[in-house]
Amino acid sequence: MxxxxxxxxxxxxxxxxxxxxxxxxxxxxxxxxxxxxxxxEQRFRGAHVLQRDENGLEKCVACFLCAAACPANCIFIEAAENTAENRISSSERYAKVYNIDYNRCIFCGYCVEACPTDAITHGHGFELASLNATNMVMRKEDMLVPVSALTAK
Ligand code: SF4
Ligand code: SF4
Incomplete structure (x- = not known):
């Protein structure tokens, strides 16, 4: 007592x-x-960002490790081959389609940890709410760092 x-x-x-x-x-x-x-905080996990290397090529090499690590199964990737005429990444393949379904993402960061090329990171984007679930699927074009951002550095 x-x-x-x-x-x-x-x-x-x-x-x-x-x-x-x-x-x-x-x-x-x-x-x-x-x-x-x-x-x-610096370590806040916001919307994902798909990074480019110093030459402006996409860092993602379509290895699917992030999708395999994702516990929510919300990453969808379609791989394609680079060619001499159409080089998108520095490796054999690149992600032709890279979607993350934010209806399901729990921002756990496992995809970021699994990526061998540091292609996917968490940014600080946070205003992601929508009343329309179809707006919550982010495409590669929504997440990819623009080339202009590299030249501005
Ligand atoms: S943060 Fe987690 S849930 Fe979201 S895409 Fe990455 S691995 Fe999947
Ligand atoms: S983001 Fe990283 S882990 Fe995911 S497919 Fe691209 S290179 Fe592989």
Whole structure:
């Protein structure tokens, strides 16, 4: 009984102490900057980004390891062969189609960890909600870093 009361008193002391601290709020979506007031930790796992190498080629080599690692089975890839006339990645194959179904993705990061070429990463994109489930399937074109972003560096 005494131990229980001591536990309750200890818990309430933390509650009262916190009540006297200044309130910290994020002024999203009315804050300044491109994030409109949202604040992220560096390691926040947001929308995926498909990366390019220093030559502008796509890093994805269509090895399917990310799809195999995905516990939600939400990555769909169609591979195609690079040719001399049409080189998309530096390897034999590239992802002709690369979709992630955000209706199912749980942002676990397993795909990022599984990728041998660092082709897929988590960005900080977070405004992904939609009332239409078909809008939640992101295509390669939605996720791929534009070539202009490389030249701007
Ligand atoms: S973050 Fe997880 S659930 Fe989402 S695509 Fe990657 S492996 Fe699948
Ligand atoms: S994103 Fe990485 S793991 Fe997935 S298919 Fe491309 S190269 Fe392979």
């Amino acid at each position: 005494v131990r229980n009361l001591a536990g309750i008193a200890k818990g309430m002391s933390i509650t009262f102490r916190e009540m006297l601290q200044p309130t910290i709020v994020e002024n999203y979506p009315d804050g300044p900057g491109p994030l409109r007031g949202a604040v992220f």
